[in-house]
Ligand SMILES: Nc1ncnc2c1ncn2[C@@H]1O[C@H](COP(=O)(O)OP(=O)(O)OP(=O)(O)O)[C@@H](O)[C@H]1O
Ligand SMILES: O=P(O)(O)OC[C@H]1O[C@](O)(CO)[C@@H](O)[C@@H]1O
């Protein structure tokens with residue numbers, strides 16, 4: 175596993191994460207180039223990356239050690255005369271340690287931690303964290319936060335920590351909540367967010383700001399940002415949301431506005447390239463154990479018990495796979511990345527029969543995106559999309575249940591006991607656990623440091 179992105183807290187101050195850019199155009203910072211979807215990353219032009227070889231450390235210009243930085247944009251790229259100020263954290267007793275831990279422009283995080291002795295240095299990202307110079311005075315900042323897409327444990331913690339981070343670390347007290355996703359910019363009133371208002375929200379699931387799919391109108395959103403005098407925009411959401419954030423950043427740059435756009439990646443499916451784990455994933459895997467345990471208890475207590483648990487995972491089976499590995503009660507895990515078939519030698523039916531003979535029961539975990547090709551064949555013509563344009567998946571759990579029942583009762587004339595559990599929303603509509611809370615805090619604070627330092631168009 176690549177552990178390059180998130181670092182543990184050091185002392186009273188969280189060590190910086192690294193970040194990636196929202197947009198291929200770039201300069202220095204600490205963020206990733208807007209969000210890379212694990213499966214679509216290389217195919218989607220949005221995610222194509224500009225590689226900027228840096229030779230700063232190399233004294234002999236003839237030496238090319240293959241160091242590449244996937245850099246992020248900065249406000250001074252299009253507003254070259256912006257003044258900078260010393261980071262106010264230096265003056266705070268509570269953050270005295272920060273003086274030794276400022277992130278320097280040369281600090282980067284390697285994408286790969288396993289390399290060969292003679293391989294080139296490879297791809298790197300800006301390291302996130304507090305910088306010596308900031309490009310906003312505290313009293314000048316008017317920030318806003320928006321949440322889009324599906325739910326995920328920890329969204330409220332991220333909201334809370336952006337508000338508290340801005341206020342406690344940088345003295346910012348003008349923070350607005352945009353309600354109901356992107357469309358909330360132009361169709362709803364804003365909420366005033368203070369540390370007091372958000373104090374307890376991390377104990378609740380969901381999003382305090384409400385969310386939605388669809389409704390991204392770049393022009394209207396940026397008009398609204400401009401009209402309201404907002405100059406820092408924090409956008410929490412998945413791959414679609416980060417694409418939308420990229421559009422906002424491009425429009426802001428086109429209009430020459432001093433507005434920092436920062437993305438915080440959210441996805442329960444853990445389908446982001448570059449990072450190992452998205453926030454809320456741990457919590458979801460933990461909650462999935464309850465469904466798997468229930469399935470196991472049920473099928474262990476009957477003859478020929480077949481338990482099926484369907485878990486989220488549209489294009490990637492991380493939740494299903496991790497929940498399976500953690501549980502040890504699962505016999506078979508079906509994920510979108512790995513094709514399977516039902517009939518014949520090596521097929522699922524054969525495997526189930528073997529297990530029933532051997533153990534008297536079987537537990538199968540299936541990710542929602544697995545086997546969609548079969549469902550599409552059997553239900554031709556159904557091609558529904560959600561408001562954001564994501565294809566709505568057909569229910570693989572029901573399809574599997576029906577096919578297994580038909581096979582064993584009709585063809586094999588065997589009596590089976592089928593138990594189908596679909597805990598879909600239960601694993602994401604819960605508050606984040608302790609370790610996700612810390613991770614959410616790290617991401618939120620890193621986004622705040624990045625925006626204060628003038629970086630923009632990045633996903634932390
Ligand atoms: N290419 C795009 N350009 C602009 N906006 C987009 C784009 N794709 C999606 N969006 C907007 O982003 C928001 C969220 O998108 P979507 O519903 O796909 O969820 P997501 O962010 O991918 O989260 P998740 O899939 O994890 O639930 C929606 O408001 C949608 O209109
Ligand atoms: O029903 P909703 O809220 O649109 O979201 C369901 C989808 O959102 C996700 O949780 C995240 O993309 C998927 O796993 C799932 O398919």
Ligand SMILES: [Mg+2]
Nearest residue numbers: 323412413414
């Ligand atoms: Mg998505």
